[in-house]
Amino acid sequence: MGWVRYHAEALKKGVVRLKEPNGKPVPYPAAGTLLVLRHSTREHAGMFIYHSEGVKMEHINVYQTGGLGVLSQYSKDLTFNDVNLIPNAAKNRVLSGHDDGLHLMGCSGQVTIENCRFAGLMDDPINIHGTCSRIVKVLSPTRLQCRFMQDMSEGMEWARPGETAGFIESKTMHTFGKGTITKFEVVNKAEFIVEFSEPVPAVLKEGNVLENLSCTPDAEIRNCHFGSCRARGVLVSTPGKVVIEDNVFESSGSAILIAGDANYWFESGAVKDVTIRRNEFRYPCNSSSYQFCEAVISIDPEIPEPDVRYPYHRNIRIEGNTFHLFDYPILYARSVDGLTFMDNKLIRNTTYQPYHYRKEGITLEYCRNVRIGRNQVEGDVLGSKVKLDHTARGSVKFVKNNFFKLVK
Numbered sequence: 001m002g003w004v005r006y007h008a009e010a011l012k013k014g015v016v017r018l019k020e021p022n023g024k025p026v027p028y029p030a031a032g033t034l035l036v037l038r039h040s041t042r043e044h045a046g047m048f049i050y051h052s053e054g055v056k057m058e059h060i061n062v063y064q065t066g067g068l069g070v071l072s073q074y075s076k077d078l079t080f081n082d083v084n085l086i087p088n089a090a091k092n093r094v095l096s097g098h099d100d101g102l103h104l105m106g107c108s109g110q111v112t113i114e115n116c117r118f119a120g121l122m123d124d125p126i127n128i129h130g131t132c133s134r135i136v137k138v139l140s141p142t143r144l145q146c147r148f149m150q151d152m153s154e155g156m157e158w159a160r161p162g163e164t165a166g167f168i169e170s171k172t173m174h175t176f177g178k179g180t181i182t183k184f185e186v187v188n189k190a191e192f193i194v195e196f197s198e199p200v201p202a203v204l205k206e207g208n209v210l211e212n213l214s215c216t217p218d219a220e221i222r223n224c225h226f227g228s229c230r231a232r233g234v235l236v237s238t239p240g241k242v243v244i245e246d247n248v249f250e251s252s253g254s255a256i257l258i259a260g261d262a263n264y265w266f267e268s269g270a271v272k273d274v275t276i277r278r279n280e281f282r283y284p285c286n287s288s289s290y291q292f293c294e295a296v297i298s299i300d301p302e303i304p305e306p307d308v309r310y311p312y313h314r315n316i317r318i319e320g321n322t323f324h325l326f327d328y329p330i331l332y333a334r335s336v337d338g339l340t341f342m343d344n345k346l347i348r349n350t351t352y353q354p355y356h357y358r359k360e361g362i363t364l365e366y367c368r369n370v371r372i373g374r375n376q377v378e379g380d381v382l383g384s385k386v387k388l389d390h391t392a393r394g395s396v397k398f399v400k401n402n403f404f405k406l407v408k
Contacts, residue, residue, distance in 0.1 A: 034094060038122055042099055045071035053077055063088035069101040076109035080116060087120040096120035104128045106215035119227030128219055129237040130268040132209045141199035146210055147191045149266045155189045163214035167201060170209050170262045173303045174310035177201040209262040211269050222246045231290050232257045239272040247279045253290040255281050260301035260312055274316045283324045283349040294332035303335055306366040308390055311337035324349040328383040329358040334365045341372045348379030360387040367391045373399025
């Protein structure tokens with residue numbers, strides 16, 4: 001699985017030969033197979049919301065974009081109602097967008113997304129996150145020079161006076177302090193200087209990262225339909241209050257990914273209050289193996305050296321949902337303090353054959369304060385095993401549970 005850089009050779013008009021990097025022919029597709037060509041550069045978004053407040057978009061169909069569908073940066077209080085990023089069925093199209101559908105970076109206030117439909121996207125329908133920046137030089141006890149680590153972030157106004165930044169140790173992703181920003185100064189498009197009102201922690205060093213904690217919205221996502229897209233359904237990384245409810249997921253990868261990263265994509269941040277309830281996760285969910293798709297719901301921050309003493313995510317409740325499951329993995333969680341999987345309905349589906357390398361229904365890594373129970377089961381659901389990795393047995397409580405069993 002994953003991206004392959006094929007070699008393409010035009011033999012004649014309308015005829016192309018594809019070869020793998022090792023020179024072997026590509027497996028021959030059946031007649032009638034649709035071949036989708038996607039360029040690798042993320043061009044302009046279909047719509048761009050920047051440094052704005054109180055924006056409401058509604059009753060809009062977006063059939064095709066060469067980049068992100070709607071890109072929102074450093075904006076406050078956004079509402080998307082009946083905004084649909086879908087292929088144009090009248091023209092027999094199969095794609096609607098080159099990347100994410102609704103991509104919100106560094107926003108604040110309240111984000112509400114409701115009654116929307118997504119299909120045919122080449123990345124996540126919804127992605128809400130901040131941006132971490134690496135500290136490259138400690139100029140003084142109050143001044144740090146930082147660098148954007150993704151070229152797509154270069155040139156952004158990362159902070160403003162009065163905002164709060166968190167100091168993060170990138171290997172464990174532990175936030176070891178906070179500071180109030182008094183000045184933001186551009187060095188060049190890739191680097192900037194941040195000045196703080198008080199000296200930064202003495203343990204701070206070059207290579208640590210900064211996260212803007214003021215640009216972190218609350219988010220409500222409800223009554224949406226997530227159809228087949230190349231990646232996941234909802235990707236959310238914000239410490240604000242998050243509610244994901246009454247949606248239908250048919251995503252090809254994980255339906256919901258709760259991430260966080262300061263080493264590769266540099267998309268922050270750690271969640272503090274997430275409720276996932278009354279959603280329907282249908283059988284296509286996690287039917288394809290994309291990045292971070294460890295289960296139907298994946299809580300998968302990129303932490304090179306996890307430490308159970310410093311859980312990254314907190315307070316995630318998954319309650320009252322319906323899962324139609326053809327495969328084993330239901331929930332994967334890494335570095336979470338306070339995780340609930342209660343009162344859900346698990347229904348066996350046989351549309352697809354199981355394929356995933358994980359053979360446990362629930363996998364818990366570096367977690368604590370976990371509650372599992374009162375889940376209803378219909379049919380021979382496969383994922384009855386619970387696997388603990390660097391998670392103490394005493395940290396997991398089963399409540400009226402007759403299905404899930406710990407792996408010995």
